[in-house]
Amino acid sequence: MHQGLVHDFFSNARWLLRYNGEIHVTHKTKPPYSCWNLKQLARENSLLLKECVPFDIKDYPFYENKRGHGSTSDEPFDCRDSCTFKFCVATLFPANHFSRLYNFLSPREPLPRVRFIVKAEVGFISRAAGCAGVLIDENQSVRAKFLGPQPYTHIDAVELLAVKSAVLMFERSELCSKNVAVDIETDSNVAVSWIRSEFGNPIELEADLREIRMALGRIPNRVEFCCNYRENRGELYHMVHQLAVEATSAPKLYEAWLP
Numbered sequence: 001m002h003q004g005l006v007h008d009f010f011s012n013a014r015w016l017l018r019y020n021g022e023i024h025v026t027h028k029t030k031p032p033y034s035c036w037n038l039k040q041l042a043r044e045n046s047l048l049l050k051e052c053v054p055f056d057i058k059d060y061p062f063y064e065n066k067r068g069h070g071s072t073s074d075e076p077f078d079c080r081d082s083c084t085f086k087f088c089v090a091t092l093f094p095a096n097h098f099s100r101l102y103n104f105l106s107p108r109e110p111l112p113r114v115r116f117i118v119k120a121e122v123g124f125i126s127r128a129a130g131c132a133g134v135l136i137d138e139n140q141s142v143r144a145k146f147l148g149p150q151p152y153t154h155i156d157a158v159e160l161l162a163v164k165s166a167v168l169m170f171e172r173s174e175l176c177s178k179n180v181a182v183d184i185e186t187d188s189n190v191a192v193s194w195i196r197s198e199f200g201n202p203i204e205l206e207a208d209l210r211e212i213r214m215a216l217g218r219i220p221n222r223v224e225f226c227c228n229y230r231e232n233r234g235e236l237y238h239m240v241h242q243l244a245v246e247a248t249s250a251p252k253l254y255e256a257w258l259p
Contacts, residue, residue, distance in 0.1 A: 112138035120158035130247025131162035148253030159188035
């Protein structure tokens with residue numbers, strides 16, 4: 001229960017940080033408290049441990065703590081053996097990003113490429129919106145699918161949410177652990193421009209854009225965005241289009257993983 005509370009705190013607090021902001025959590029470091037694994041909880045929310053310093057109550061005038069549980073819940077507890085953990089948002093480009101990129105671009109080692117084709121659909125009369133995507137491995141086999149409704153009716157906004165679903169789903173796929181490059185193919189160059197730009201983007205999409213960028217920072221593979229959907233009308237693209245039409249009337253987001 002307590003770990004869930006900390007996890008949810010990280011999940012919400014990370015969106016409130018500025019570029020160089022920090023989240024400070026003071027926690028006891030002796031068992032059983034050391035088993036909470038704060039660093040892992042933070043990592044699951046794209047936060048990295050920047051520094052860990054011993055907690056000194058003298059640095060916090062008027063600070064009072066409470067046990068918060070049991071018959072002595074209103075009583076203070078011993079703060080010794082506590083440290084303040086300082087977390088920051090994981091950067092979009094890790095320190096080894098450019099060395100990885102150089103390796104990816106090496107002509108001597110061409111990487112296998114996988115594709116994630118996404119498509120958004122907005123009903124002409126109903127204005128119901130949905131999106132879908134299909135992950136195809138290097139052998140042209142379908143490995144995963146998703147479809148679901150979306151809250152926006154602007155086609156480019158829905159396409160962006162489709163890209164977000166694709167990025168997050170690829171991160172959870174086994175292909176993410178392989179030495180492959182991934183092309184995310186979308187029908188919207190506007191959505192791609194929003195991802196690549198830090199300024200002038202729709203305010204209502206900022207949280208989604210930040211989530212995409214943070215996921216890209218975690219994914220070790222080379223990710224490229226392609227806007228050539230209209231130039232490829234093969235069987236796979238037709239299937240994605242049909243899934244997107246079905247998504248407009250789906251009650252929730254569905255995901256399917258194929259062996």
